[in-house]
Amino acid sequence: MPAAKQVIALLAGHLDGDNEQVRTVALQIAAAEARQGHVKTAATMKKLLDRPRDPPATQTRGATPAAATLLAKPRGDLEDLVTVAQPKARLSAMTLTSGVRERLDRMVRQQSARGRLREHALRPGSKLLLVGPPGSGKTLTASALAGELNLPLFTIRLDAVITRFLGESATKLRAVFDQIAQMRGVYLFDEFDAIGGKRSAGNDVGEVRRILNSFLQFLEEPNATDSVIVAATNHPELLDRALIRRFDEIIEYGLPDVDGVRDIIKRRLAGRASRSLNWEKIGGAAHGLSQGEVSRAVEEALREAILADKKTVDQAALVTALDARRAMREAVADLFNE
Ligand SMILES: Nc1ncnc2c1ncn2[C@@H]1O[C@H](COP(=O)(O)OP(=O)(O)OP(=O)(O)O)[C@@H](O)[C@H]1O
Ligand SMILES: [Mg+2]
Numbered sequence: 238m239p240a241a242k243q244v245i246a247l248l249a250g251h252l253d254g255d256n257e258q259v260r261t262v263a264l265q266i267a268a269a270e271a272r273q274g275h276v277k278t279a280a281t282m283k284k285l286l287d288r289p290r291d292p293p294a295t296q297t298r299g300a301t302p303a304a305a306t307l308l309a310k311p312r313g314d315l316e317d318l319v320t321v322a323q324p325k326a327r328l329s330a331m332t333l334t335s336g337v338r339e340r341l342d343r344m345v346r347q348q349s350a351r352g353r354l355r356e357h358a359l360r361p362g363s364k365l366l367l368v369g370p371p372g373s374g375k376t377l378t379a380s381a382l383a384g385e386l387n388l389p390l391f392t393i394r395l396d397a398v399i400t401r402f403l404g405e406s407a408t409k410l411r412a413v414f415d416q417i418a419q420m421r422g423v424y425l426f427d428e429f430d431a432i433g434g435k436r437s438a439g440n441d442v443g444e445v446r447r448i449l450n451s452f453l454q455f456l457e458e459p460n461a462t463d464s465v466i467v468a469a470t471n472h473p474e475l476l477d478r479a480l481i482r483r484f485d486e487i488i489e490y491g492l493p494d495v496d497g498v499r500d501i502i503k504r505r506l507a508g509r510a511s512r513s514l515n516w517e518k519i520g521g522a523a524h525g526l527s528q529g530e531v532s533r534a535v536e537e538a539l540r541e542a543i544l545a546d547k548k549t550v551d552q553a554a555l556v557t558a559l560d561a562r563r564a565m566r567e568a569v570a571d572l573f574n575e
Contacts, residue, residue, distance in 0.1 A: 239266045260286060272462045274388040274421030276323075314412045318397050321422075322390045324380035331374055331381055332493065332500040332528055340486055341378065344465070345385045351463045362485040364456065364466045366429075368473040369490025372529025375469035376427055382465060383423040391416070392425045395432060399448060406444060407451040414455040421462040429468040430475040449477060456483050493528050495520030501528055502555065505535040509542065511551040519552065522559040530566065534558040 239247075243262055250258030263286055271279040328341055347354060347361035354361050365382075367375040383390035398409045417424050426432070432448045456466070468484070470476065481487065493501060499516045523531050535550075538558040542550045 239269070271420050274386070274462070274464075276389050276420075276422075314409070315416055317394070318409055318413055319391045319393055319416065322380075322383075322392070324384045324390050326377060326380040326384040328378070328381045328385055330504070331377060332497050332504065333374070334491070334497070337488055337490065340488055341382070344486060345382065348386055348463065348465065360459075361463055363460065363463055364484045364486075365468070366476075366480070366484040366487045367467060367469040367490065368476075368487065369471060370492060370527055371471050372527030373490035373492065374528050375471075375490060376425070379423055379425040379427075379467040379469065382467065386423065386465070388465070389420075389422040390425060391422050392427060395426065395428060399431060399444070404447075406448045410448060410451050410455065414458065417464045417466065418458070418460055418462060421464050423465040423467060426466070426468040429470040430472040433468065433470065433476045433480055453479055453483060492525065493523070493531065497528070498523040498531055501531045502535050505532060506539065506550055509539065509549050511549040514552050514555070519555055519559070522556045522563075526559065526562055526566070530562045531559070534562040537561070 243266055246262045247259060250256070250262060263282060267279045267282040267286070270282065328338065328345070333341070344362045344365065348363070351361040367378060369375055379392075380390055382388075393413055398413065399406050400409070413424070432445065432452055460466075473489075495516060498520050502514075502519065503510060523534075526534070535555070535558065538550045538554045541554060541558075542548075
């Protein structure tokens with residue numbers, strides 16, 4: 238919401254016929270909205286401001302091809318480094334252990350009430366490190382946080398940030414952190430071990446160390462927009478110790494237990510679950526599979542049921558699909574071990 242004095246300045250500009258003043262104040266309000274993560278409002282304002290004021294006949298003046306461009310869409314240097322999405326995912330739709338859910342909910346609560354915290358000179362939790370095996374829901378969590386907070390999700394393309402050219406990577410990372418400070422959003426550094434690796438490890442020691450040092454330094458900077466920074470990795474053992482204390486929360490994801498498997502399957506099947514499912518047996522078949530693999534197995538069983546004109550998915554179909562997933566995983570593991 239614009240401050241009262243901005244509204245007064247707008248009205249005064251309007252009454253005085255001072256278009257420049259109206260425009261300047263409106264742009265300030267749009268920028269403030271963008272900083273709050275109110276991307277749609279900001280984009281609507283920007284679009285209105287970019288609209289040619291004269292009738293279509295004289296439209297050639299001040300061509301504004303950017304009129305329809307969403308304000309949140311990264312431009313310039315950032316365009317290659319960051320992708321943006323507006324996810325609809327929800328934490329409540331995810332299968333999480335109560336401990337993980339509690340900590341994520343706490344972050345959402347603090348972020349939602351950040352105004353109140355700021356009044357007391359406190360900042361909400363905003364830096365999150367997610368560790369856990371592939372397919373356990375780390376990337377999905379970043380989407381769900383953006384969904385819960387109604388913020389855009391910016392995913393940083395680390396492969397584009399890390400270049401072979403000395404010094405360039407730190408400059409690119411700087412641009413990303415500038416955006417973090419200016420536009421409220423959820424910023425995901427996926428496969429984070431690429432930069433969070435131990436400073437002594439690897440061949441490209443010099444450059445990787447420089448990037449990590451920059452990252453550590455940037456992470457300490459005050460972030461007035463309270464953007465949420467999520468780093469995710471399935472190789473926590475590679476992470477540098479210096480990172481640990483800089484995150485507000487470090488959340489560990491694990492493979493699902495029997496309850497987790499049941500939760501994923503029930504959610505996915507919704508009304509199509511056969512009534513007589515033995516969860517112990519199904520849990521046994523799913524043992525060692527990730528949340529992602531179990532989800533895929535259920536989808537496979539669902540597809541088969543629909544094509545066979547069956548109304549429900551039964552125990553045997555689920556076990557077959559789970560076994561097939563495990564066989565697939567083992568075959569791939571063998572390929573890599575050879
Ligand atoms: N906890 C979960 N609850 C519900 N669905 C899940 C969960 N975890 C994973 N899934 C399903 O598996 C898919 C893949 O999960 P996701 O990409 O979040 O895993 P990840 O932990 O980021 O894996 P990786 O380490 O390989 O990047 C999700 O899109 C979702 O369909
Ligand atoms: Mg992931």
